[in-house]
Amino acid sequence: xxxxxxxxxxxxxxxxxxxxxxxxxxxxxxxxxxxxxxxxxxxxxxxxxxxxxxxxxxxxxxxxxxxxxxxxxxxxxxxxxxxxxxxxxxxxxxxxxxxxxxxxxxxxxxxxxxxxxxxxxxxxxxxxxxxxxxxxxxxxxxxxxxxxxxxxxxxxxxxxxxxxxxxxxxxxxxxxxxxxxxxxxxxxxxxxxxxxxxxxxxxxxxxxxxxxxxxxxxxxxxxxxxxxxxxxxxxxxxxxxxxxxxxxxxxxxxxxxxxxxxxxxxxxxxxxxxxxxxxxxxxxxxxxxxxxxxxxxxxxxxxxxxxxxxxx
RNA sequence: GCAAGGGUGGUCGAGUGGUUAAUGGCAUCGGGCUGUAAACCCGACGGAGUAAUAUCCUACAUAGGUUCAAAUCCUAUCCCUUGCA
Numbered sequence: 001x002x003x004x005x006x007x008x009x010x011x012x013x014x015x016x017x018x019x020x021x022x023x024x025x026x027x028x029x030x031x032x033x034x035x036x037x038x039x040x041x042x043x044x045x046x047x048x049x050x051x052x053x054x055x056x057x058x059x060x061x062x063x064x065x066x067x068x069x070x071x072x073x074x075x076x077x078x079x080x081x082x083x084x085x086x087x088x089x090x091x092x093x094x095x096x097x098x099x100x101x102x103x104x105x106x107x108x109x110x111x112x113x114x115x116x117x118x119x120x121x122x123x124x125x126x127x128x129x130x131x132x133x134x135x136x137x138x139x140x141x142x143x144x145x146x147x148x149x150x151x152x153x154x155x156x157x158x159x160x161x162x163x164x165x166x167x168x169x170x171x172x173x174x175x176x177x178x179x180x181x182x183x184x185x186x187x188x189x190x191x192x193x194x195x196x197x198x199x200x201x202x203x204x205x206x207x208x209x210x211x212x213x214x215x216x217x218x219x220x221x222x223x224x225x226x227x228x229x230x231x232x233x234x235x236x237x238x239x240x241x242x243x244x245x246x247x248x249x250x251x252x253x254x255x256x257x258x259x260x261x262x263x264x265x266x267x268x269x270x271x272x273x274x275x276x277x278x279x280x281x282x283x284x285x286x287x288x289x290x291x292x293x294x295x296x297x298x299x300x301x302x303x304x305x306x307x308x309x310x311x312x
Numbered sequence: 313g314c315a316a317g318g319g320u321g322g323u324c325g326a327g328u329g330g331u332u333a334a335u336g337g338c339a340u341c342g343g344g345c346u347g348u349a350a351a352c353c354c355g356a357c358g359g360a361g362u363a364a365u366a367u368c369c370u371a372c373a374u375a376g377g378u379u380c381a382a383a384u385c386c387u388a389u390c391c392c393u394u395g396c397a
Contacts, residue, residue: 016350042350052350080347108349117346128348158345164352165345172347184346247350271339276350282343 006196007094011039011102011110012297013284014202015277017212019297021055023202024103026303028063030312031101035093037086038068039104039113042246044082045073050228051220051248051269066093073232073243078123083112090193102197107283114197116188121175131167146170153181200306201290202297203281210274212296217248217270226252226262247272 012024028034038044043052046069054069066089071077086102086109093100102110135143140163147166148155154169169180176183204212229244229252237244239253248269255265284290291309295302306312 040350041348076348078347079349083347106349108345108351112346115346120347123347159353162345162353164348168347180346187346242348242351245348245351250350272350274339278341279343279349283345283349286343287345 007099009090009100009102009193009197010034011197011199012202013039013103013105013107013110013199013280013288013290014293014297015204015209015280016105016273017053017216017277018202018204018209019299019302020103020105020202021053021059021297023293023297023303023306024101025055025059025061025063027306027310027312028101029061030307031099033097034099034101035064035066035096036101036103037066037089037093039082039086039102039106039109041077041079041082041104041106041109042243043068043104044071044077045069045243046071047073047232048228048243048246048249050223050225051246053216064093073237073241076123076125076242079106079109079112080117080122082109083116086113087191105280107280107287110199111287113191114194115190118183118186118188120172120180120183124171124175127171127174128167131170135163135167140166143167143170151179151181154179154184157181199284199288199290200309201284201288201292202302203292203294204296206278208296209277213273213277214270217266217273220248220269221262221266225249226255229253229256247276 010027012020012027014020024036028036040052042048043054044067045052055065067082067085090100102113104110131143134146141160143163143166144155144158144160147158147169150173151169155166158165158169160166172178172180172183225248229249232244233239233253233256239250244250244253251260251265251269251272254260255262260268293302293305295305297303
């Protein structure tokens with residue numbers, strides 16, 4: 001089969017605030033038979049709107065959107081959960097004769113889809129709580145020492161303070177009795193469609209991107225981010241959830257707890273998002289084979305470049 | 313005007329005669345990351361130079377001085393903060 005006859009799947013990635021939504025929507029409209037699948041780890045959550053820059057019904061202009069705004073914010077969703085859902089969505093879209101476009105900034109999710117994880121158990125929340133309290137009391141390094149005793153190889157590959165990964169390795173062992181390092185080489189086979197995905201990555205000039213991020217953070221606060229968080233908390237949503245851990249939300253929580261001023265919450269949010277954007281770029285530079293589009297997604301020249309590549 | 317305390321690298325902030333471009337935080341840049349990923353973690357970070365060393369510059373408000381040696385002590389000047397007028 002040549003690339004001409006393969007059914008294409010497109011993906012638009014890039015740092016936050018680079019204009020992924022705009023360009024992917026236009027791509028979908030130009031293709032005429034495309035459906036968008038969200039690939040952003042925070043936009044999946046319901047009820048958190050303002051600081052996620054979620055597209056509205058009206059803005060979708062008739063293009064079907066999937067895996068958007070569908071998970072309850074109490075749930076701590078994972079990359080594996082998303083990958084499983086996305087796999088199903090892709091086949092559904094294609095069975096309708098349509099083209100899937102994966103859009104979002106979470107490189108790790110995209111990777112979980114294209115190169116699935118090895119077989120390992122779901123998170124045991126109770127166990128995680130237990131490990132967390134050990135970390136609080138004895139420090140991250142103590143967890144690393146525990147890991148060294150049961151799985152020296154994994155421990156050697158992880159920094160002592162990287163407790164998120166150390167905890168996962170410990171959890172896998174406690175839940176299965178098998179060392180994480182033994183499981184790790186047992187890669188699952190990639191899905192059939194993995195090689196059919198063409199990834200485009202937006203790459204606006206760094207300084208302009210940072211400016212855009214700052215403006216957007218200001219706007220989110222002006223649009224009532226604080227009120228949104230207040231409502232969610234009044235409804236009993238815990239600050240510890242992934243959903244409230246998102247940029248902006250976490251800083252508003254701190255503000256509402258009296259730990260910082262409103263102004264400092266705004267400034268820190270800007271900073272968080274800028275740092276995040278840089279990490280996203282690092283990911284796409286090294287982890288995925290992407291076609292770079294220099295510029296914002298809402299710029300004419302960026303679009304023109306994409307249409308040219310796709311011969312549209 | 314008087315009194316007291318200050319002026320340190322992009323920024324905040326330690327240091328208060330003696331390895332050393334100067335602890336640490338932040339920013340910035342680079343990187344890692346297989347079930348928390350908008351998370352978590354690691355590295356570089358005065359300038360020039362080298363593949364890397366070496367080496368050479370320039371630095372703790374400014375100008376002098378003391379000393380073998382000064383961001384650190386002294387003098388003058390400029391500026392800042394607070395208190396009293």
